[in-house]
Amino acid sequence: MHKTLRNHFEEVIDLTDQEFAFALTKFEIKDFGKGDFIFQRDDIVEHAYFISSGLLKLSYFDDNAKEHIVSFAMENWWESDFNAFFTQSETTYYLKCLEATSVYYISLEGYRELSEELPKMKTFWLQKSNTGFVGSQRRILSLLTTSPKERYEQFLKEYPSLTQRVSKTQIAAYLGVSRETLSRLYS
Amino acid sequence: MHKTLRNHFEEVIDLTDQEFAFALTKFEIKDFGKGDFIFQRDDIVEHAYFISSGLLKLSYFDDNAKEHIVSFAMENWWESDFNAFFTQSETTYYLKCLEATSVYYISLEGYRELSEELPKMKTFWLQKSNTGFVGSQRRILSLLTTSPKERYEQFLKEYPSLTQRVSKTQIAAYLGVSRETLSRLYS
DNA sequence: CTGTTTTTGTGACCTAGATCACTAGTGTTG
């Protein structure tokens, strides 16, 4: 039971059965259907989510109601609006299920308690946070330096599996190009 | 002595004199002149840098030799190519001093030892990493959703002090706009 | 303080990508 989460932790730190069982007490589980929102603009973001199966998008709608996708998140990824989560405040994003999705979620309090009571977890969170930070910097650079075409090719290379699961419209909103331009890239 | 660094730590965690003295043993100090490179493309990035005074830019040159600025870093900021640092590998960036700059720097080994031997430091690093991650996400969103003009205004609001210290050319390279377009924004 | 380099503003042009509009396919769901 709970293999996905345990394996995920154990990619970074070793845990005894007791330790993992303890960690688990800080999490709850929930299933969402395709199209469900985990949170929406103006919600207080109380949790961070570990996706054990399924696919989410974290997106933002600008003043012209145009959608921009901040990130996709699939199995073994963490997702939330981490800014709103850490400050327990309202988000400006939407977190929506692109497929039926199962998550483990934890509150900020749980996150803090877990970090204090099982200090190894700090190592784990630190690792994840660093990876996330480095990944965002890569994306910034990619937005600054590359053309839509190059970005699309990078995307295909980096997330080949997503290509099957996500519509081109969504990919365009992630890459920062219009749907039409994306369509014309490979013709 | 070493007030900047100590205050910086103590914004997040409390340290005894002994603890701070211990932490300090993991750092070295160095001064750079204006125009000096702290590291350049193809260097192995062995250290992370805390800036006690001065101003740096972390930048990347694309295939057309056009410069893109990933970040500016000033007093009380940490800077490095964290990807290359954590993996102790060659960077594709340049880290250059825009002003004479003094830094405290630490090796990856030092970072790990410090985290293990003074576990509070993990809390500190985790805080910094989270903040960095959240900041990068904001920048991504800003690149995806806003016009050069809006980005420039955001920049002025967010870093008013930098406006005095950095040329417009550099700001343009940070915002992802051409120098000329930036110049025309406010005319 | 003087020559050299860097920065800034501006004009003239050009092009990548946005937008709008329509058609045909492909799901999804009741």
Add this chain to the structure above:
DNA sequence: CAACACTAGTGATCTAGGTCACAAAAACAG
């Protein structure tokens, strides 16, 4: 399986921002 709503391709514009080129003004170094 029928109806409706998304998704994808493609043509016809339009335009923000890039590029090139020059000149004035600062900043800097010897």
